[in-house]
Amino acid sequence: MPPVLSKLAVAAVLLLGGCAAPAGAGDKGMNVVTAFYPLQYLAQRIGGGDVNVTDLTKPGAEPHDLELSPRQVGRIVDARLVVYLDGFQPAVDQAVAQEAQGRAFDVGTAVTLLPAEEHEHEPGEEEHAEAGEGADPHVWLDPERYATIAGALAGQLAQKDPAHATVYEQRAAQIGTELKALDAEYQATLSTCERREIVTSHAAFHYLADRYGLTEVGITGISPEAEPSPQRLAHVAEEARATGTTTIFFETLVSPKVADTIAKEVGARTAVLDPLESAGDGEDYFTIMRANLAALTTALGCAA
The missing domain is CATH 3.40.50.1980 (Nitrogenase molybdenum iron protein domain)
Structure with a gap:
């Protein structure tokens, strides 16, 4: 698990210019940092032109293994809201705990998470066993839960930016409608x-x-x-x-x-x-x- 920069280290990076420009500097709207793609997608759809979204996981990268650069930690420091899933990316969890207290939204708190399901170990396989403790993080693959997260994220954005609360709610409702239609497609097809x-x-x-x-x-x-x-x-x-x-x-x-x-x-x-x-x-x-x-x-x- 990679170490996360301390507040003192982050401050030094900022002073040295490594993260001199805040996320979205020069743009209108508040700065939002997301941990990986499904959260980025919701933040961009719900925030629209009223937010500047920076995602910590590059396209094509494995999010489980994310290591944060000093610049990325600086993005977290500068963000009005950090959207993440606790337990999925240890480096992000550490950075949020150190640098974003009171400015972070753990999407896992908006829904009921399923327990992590690990396979039953065969005889003699104990040395290969994986820890089965905790929750399964892949919640976005259930459209219904994903819609609930969208509504909760709209509420978080509205708290940080009350002037646009109504439009955040409207955009989240639109996503909810689209997810309901997607769910209906899955239900109809997979029942056959x-x-x-x-x-x-x-x-x-x-x-x-x-x-x-x-x-x-x-x-x-x-x-x-x-x-x-x-x-x-x-x-x-x-x-x-x-x-x-x-x-x-x-x-x-x-x-x-x-x-x-x-x-x-x-x-x-x-x-x-x-x-x-x-x-x-x-x-x-x-x-x-x-x-x-x-x-x-x-x-x-x-x-x-």
Whole structure:
């Protein structure tokens, strides 16, 4: 876990010019810092032209492993509001605790989080066990919970900027309407599937599975960097065969090597199921979620 700069160190960086310009300097609107893409997307949609949003995680980067530069800590120091998810990015948690007391919004406080689900360890696998304590952070993959977070974020922005409270609420309501329509698409399509099990490279889709009555079989647990044991690989392969799994899912930011191994073992194909921790050019939350639905439709034998 990378150390976060102390207040004294941050002050020194500011004096030396490393973070001399506040986030959004020269722009109108208040400065908002977000920790990773789904929070950035909401802040930009709800804030519109009334906020300047700086995201701490670069596009295409793995947010779990984020290390903060002195400039990024300076952004946190200068922000009117920092939007993050406690427990997801340790470096951000530390920076918020040291530099943003009273100016931070933990989105996990707006919804009920599901417990982290780790796979059951096979005999002799104890040395590979992952800690299963705490909550699953991937809450944005449930459109209903994501809409609740949007409404709560609008309230946070309104507290910091009462003059634009009404427009923040209106924008959040619009997102809520769009998310309700997305949820209806998922409900209608996934209710028609021949299969209900999804095998994923790591257990990032608990919320999506819980929302739509699916069963997720994660090759590894919450941590995408974890290496599955031979026993775990054998167990997942056996389960995939038993359930008639045709597709093993891997993620855009994680190597497909493990998914390929299982797929070859059981005669399945591989496909992307995006945990939406980042977005590429021309993509946003809704385009990625609909691409995920299309992938699930094919993999599970759903009526298109």
